[in-house]
Amino acid sequence: MLEDIRSLAKAPKEEYYAPGHRTCAGCGPALVYRLVAKAAGPNTIFIGPTGCMYVANTSYGCGPWKVPWIHAQITNGGGVGSGIAAAYKAILRKGKKTGEYPNVIVMAGDGGATDIGLTSISGAAYRGHDMLIICYDNESYANTGIQTSPTTPWGAWTTFTPAGPVIPEGKRIWQKDNPKLMAAGHPALKFIATASLAYPLDLMNKVRRGLNATGPAYLHIHAPCPKGWMFAPDLTLEMGRLAVQTGMWQMYEVSGGRFKLTLEPEKRLPVTEYVTRQGRFRHLKPEHIEKIQQFIDAKCVEAGIKAVTPPATA
Numbered sequence: 464m465l466e467d468i469r470s471l472a473k474a475p476k477e478e479y480y481a482p483g484h485r486t487c488a489g490c491g492p493a494l495v496y497r498l499v500a501k502a503a504g505p506n507t508i509f510i511g512p513t514g515c516m517y518v519a520n521t522s523y524g525c526g527p528w529k530v531p532w533i534h535a536q537i538t539n540g541g542g543v544g545s546g547i548a549a550a551y552k553a554i555l556r557k558g559k560k561t562g563e564y565p566n567v568i569v570m571a572g573d574g575g576a577t578d579i580g581l582t583s584i585s586g587a588a589y590r591g592h593d594m595l596i597i598c599y600d601n602e603s604y605a606n607t608g609i610q611t612s613p614t615t616p617w618g619a620w621t622t623f624t625p626a627g628p629v630i631p632e633g634k635r636i637w638q639k640d641n642p643k644l645m646a647a648g649h650p651a652l653k654f655i656a657t658a659s660l661a662y663p664l665d666l667m668n669k670v671r672r673g674l675n676a677t678g679p680a681y682l683h684i685h686a687p688c689p690k691g692w693m694f695a696p697d698l699t700l701e702m703g704r705l706a707v708q709t710g711m712w713q714m715y716e717v718s719g720g721r722f723k724l725t726l727e728p729e730k731r732l733p734v735t736e737y738v739t740r741q742g743r744f745r746h747l748k749p750e751h752i753e754k755i756q757q758f759i760d761a762k763c764v765e766a767g768i769k770a771v772t773p774p775a776t777a
């Protein structure tokens with residue numbers, strides 16, 4: 464049983480995702496990995512479907528993990544995790560090994576969790592394997608050149624949704640809501656939550672709650688990517704915070720079938736505060752931003768988050 468961490472000062476000092484990888488400066492997913500590994504601790508096995516958190520973390524013969532880690536194909540993180548979970552349960556049951564069942568964690572990008580790898584993730588959650596499935600969401604297929612993924616927001620520039628004279632708004636499909644999709648179709652899931660790297664204590668405690676659940680859990684973590692979203696590397700945390708403060712990213716958990724908002728912005732900011740800070744939205748016109756605002760307002764109403772704070776009048 465992993466206890467809740469009461470404050471950042473009381474977070475474990477040990478690192479299980481160590482320096483020495485080759486991610487970009489300010490990489491959000493790398494910070495997510497570090498926090499997840501810290502919260503989970505030494506009795507952990509990571510499964511890493513192909514993506515930046517595999518490719519940029521491994522050079523020949525070495526990687527930054529101080530705990531066991533295995534590469535899975537982008538298509539099959541859930542399947543490899545299921546195999547490890549089932550094998551470990553059997554080995555313990557047959558007395559071939561003693562000790563505690565490990566934390567089995569799949570760390571998949573949004574491509575590996577919500578798109579190319581969705582069938583495998585869904586299968587694992589549906590069958591009820593005892594593991595935590597994490598989607599670190601940088602809202603793109605970053606590793607292969609910032610292509611669109613189902614979680615890329617409407618209006619974002621990617622190499623597959625370039626904005627130009629014919630399609631001025633960039634991406635023209637609203638983003639997929641994967642936590643909702645997982646919640647709706649997977650009765651065995653014991654815990655479902657969203658988190659953000661900008662709220663590390665909340666993130667680490669959600670990792671622990673997911674691991675404490677006996678059975679499958681799903682955690683979807685917002686992870687800004689300076690390279691793909693085109694902002695300066697020292698602004699990663701600020702982008703994470705602004706996403707939550709504008710309602711572009713919503714923080715909640717579902718446990719025992721009960722939905723709970725875990726963070727509500729005190730005064731929700733207009734989405735302009737978020738989109739105008741990133742190069743991937745540079746081409747958007749005021750009417751496009753208004754369209755995003757309406758979409759986000761509706762999502763916030765659904766989640767029980769208060770209305771946007773009107774801009775200050777002179």
Ligand SMILES: Cc1ncc(C[n+]2csc(CCOP(=O)(O)OP(=O)(O)O)c2C)c(N)n1
Nearest residue numbers: 513514515516572573574575603604605606
């Ligand atoms: C079946 C298959 N299709 C495509 C690829 C190429 N590929 C490797 S990594 C990657 C992007 C992964 O994106 P995501 O899961 O979002 O992780 P990120 O790179 O953003 O960390 C792709 C498309 C592949 N390895 N396997």
Ligand code: SF4
Nearest residue numbers: 486487490515605688
């Ligand atoms: S492209 Fe984005 S996700 Fe990939 S290593 Fe760079 S900052 Fe991290």
